[in-house]
Amino acid sequence: MSTRTPIRHEKNSRDTTPDSHLFPTRSYDLVKEFVIALAVVGLLTLLLAAVFSSPDRKALTLANWAQAAPADVVATATAELAGTSTSASYGPPYNSAAEGQKLGPVPMQKLGGIRTPVDSANDLVLTPLRTVAGDAALTAALKDWDAAADDQRTKWASDYSDAIAAAPDGDPAQAAKGEYGPVPALGAKFLALAGTGSLVGLLTTSGTFYTSNGTKPLLLLADGAYLEDQARAEHLGGDQWGMMNETGNYPGQPWMWLYTFWYQVEPFASSDNADALVWGLMAVLTLIFIFIPYIPGLRSLPKYLGVHRLIWRRSS
Amino acid sequence: MTSHASPAGPSDGGSWTVSLRDRLTRTVPKGQLLPDRQPAYVKSWIYVFGVACLAALIYVVVSGLVLSIGGAAWWHESSVGHFVNSTHLWSVELFFMFMVVHLWGKFFMAAWRGRRALTWITGAVCFIGSIGAAFTGYLSQTNFDSQWISTQAKDGLNSVGIGGTFNVLNTGQMLLWHVMLLPLLVGVLVVLHVILVRRHGVVPPFDAIPPGGTGDVAGSAPVAATAVGTGNGSAAPTNVGQHDDVPVLEPSMLGRSS
Numbered sequence: 001m002s003t004r005t006p007i008r009h010e011k012n013s014r015d016t017t018p019d020s021h022l023f024p025t026r027s028y029d030l031v032k033e034f035v036i037a038l039a040v041v042g043l044l045t046l047l048l049a050a051v052f053s054s055p056d057r058k059a060l061t062l063a064n065w066a067q068a069a070p071a072d073v074v075a076t077a078t079a080e081l082a083g084t085s086t087s088a089s090y091g092p093p094y095n096s097a098a099e100g101q102k103l104g105p106v107p108m109q110k111l112g113g114i115r116t117p118v119d120s121a122n123d124l125v126l127t128p129l130r131t132v133a134g135d136a137a138l139t140a141a142l143k144d145w146d147a148a149a150d151d152q153r154t155k156w157a158s159d160y161s162d163a164i165a166a167a168p169d170g171d172p173a174q175a176a177k178g179e180y181g182p183v184p185a186l187g188a189k190f191l192a193l194a195g196t197g198s199l200v201g202l203l204t205t206s207g208t209f210y211t212s213n214g215t216k217p218l219l220l221l222a223d224g225a226y227l228e229d230q231a232r233a234e235h236l237g238g239d240q241w242g243m244m245n246e247t248g249n250y251p252g253q254p255w256m257w258l259y260t261f262w263y264q265v266e267p268f269a270s271s272d273n274a275d276a277l278v279w280g281l282m283a284v285l286t287l288i289f290i291f292i293p294y295i296p297g298l299r300s301l302p303k304y305l306g307v308h309r310l311i312w313r314r315s316s
Numbered sequence: 317m318t319s320h321a322s323p324a325g326p327s328d329g330g331s332w333t334v335s336l337r338d339r340l341t342r343t344v345p346k347g348q349l350l351p352d353r354q355p356a357y358v359k360s361w362i363y364v365f366g367v368a369c370l371a372a373l374i375y376v377v378v379s380g381l382v383l384s385i386g387g388a389a390w391w392h393e394s395s396v397g398h399f400v401n402s403t404h405l406w407s408v409e410l411f412f413m414f415m416v417v418h419l420w421g422k423f424f425m426a427a428w429r430g431r432r433a434l435t436w437i438t439g440a441v442c443f444i445g446s447i448g449a450a451f452t453g454y455l456s457q458t459n460f461d462s463q464w465i466s467t468q469a470k471d472g473l474n475s476v477g478i479g480g481t482f483n484v485l486n487t488g489q490m491l492l493w494h495v496m497l498l499p500l501l502v503g504v505l506v507v508l509h510v511i512l513v514r515r516h517g518v519v520p521p522f523d524a525i526p527p528g529g530t531g532d533v534a535g536s537a538p539v540a541a542t543a544v545g546t547g548n549g550s551a552a553p554t555n556v557g558q559h560d561d562v563p564v565l566e567p568s569m570l571g572r573s574s
Contacts, residue, residue, distance in 0.1 A: 017430030020517030022526035028354035049402035093480030115480020212488025275475035293428035
């Protein structure tokens, strides 16, 4: 017999792993194994689906929000007008109100640019209100708002926002008297519009008949407290491992445990740059995971862990 | 012993068809795509999880296709649709469970040895791509989970500057990523991964030395020295798909074990 030396052998001369085709063999029916696996997994899937079903809590509507938490709707609309809501002060990709998060000295969020421009006051509150016809009080309030200078608008909305926050139960009706211009009227009209159920359509179909983009209504909903209150009641908060969970007693996305884990511990938990730091760390860990075969030490670790002896009992 | 001539002889020069056939044959030589024999050391339950992954993936794809027929909101309105969605969910959960066990098993075997790094890399990227596919599935459900997960996830993506392009609040965009782009990525990677597994065979145990061999032949392309087309365990091995850059095997090199 003769054995030729492989041409490519010298590229990895330290790896002395033999060719698997040189070893003794035994019968192995791959197709049969696959068919059996297909049958078992199919039965398991049907069984689990029949017994446990799947969660489907209905999406919140803006009308639900207006009915269940009217004060939150008014407070959110006021914050949008004041420029103090989460979306209004977010920064890229929605606006330039902030620089956003950094990864070390690199302003990653800013570098991404304003790719999804959203003017919270106009896009989420004023533009939908301007579509309402036949409401003289609303028309007058919008006229007053348009006629005021930017500083005046901000002062009206900020003062009213503070007054609502200080009122019992955050109830706008119990807010302290003050000089708020047309803001209370705009807030009340916005609540009424949300209650009709038409607001979501005004936020998503502006300029087009078809829509599949929920960016604006979702930003508005997330600016309020109602969505988070509902989520926390379902144990979905960020500090409740929420990213990997779903409503009800279902497994959710346990494969995201490591990503979610970092948000539970310091320094990430209290960092203003938590998202960028976690993403940066996960990017590094992911690259290590992918390129384990090329990392000295790590690539040899399994041999010394000894778990392989459970797999190759007779061979090692 | 003699070696067969290359399929592309001098008279075939310039034939793209012959070149492609030759390339495919070199990638997975005849008998290696669906071999009826495996190395004797392939004898553990851990090896089942790779096949289980493929089986679960088939149910993920099939249930997803059925959901696609009904449309994005069908499963909210129909009990049949809801059941199909449940099979989609649980096949995904099984798929990930099998894949994680498969992955840990391959890690403990250091299955990247013997020039199998690309096999590991395609599997690892497939795992990450599958996480993306599952994630966009949650964003496409059009229910409360979608609302909450998308509004939370946007901050992570925005923080590193990719949220404007990959907008998790844009349900239509996420649905297309979920049903088209990411399944395509995962599908291509799975095919590549399986081809690489078949090409290189199953990684041998640490420090194992084949009978009569030095064992120092890492990185060789498959020689296809297993018995082809018999399956009865009695046939002598047949050399097929031989190449100039790989060892040529003799039947005497290959022992038999039950």
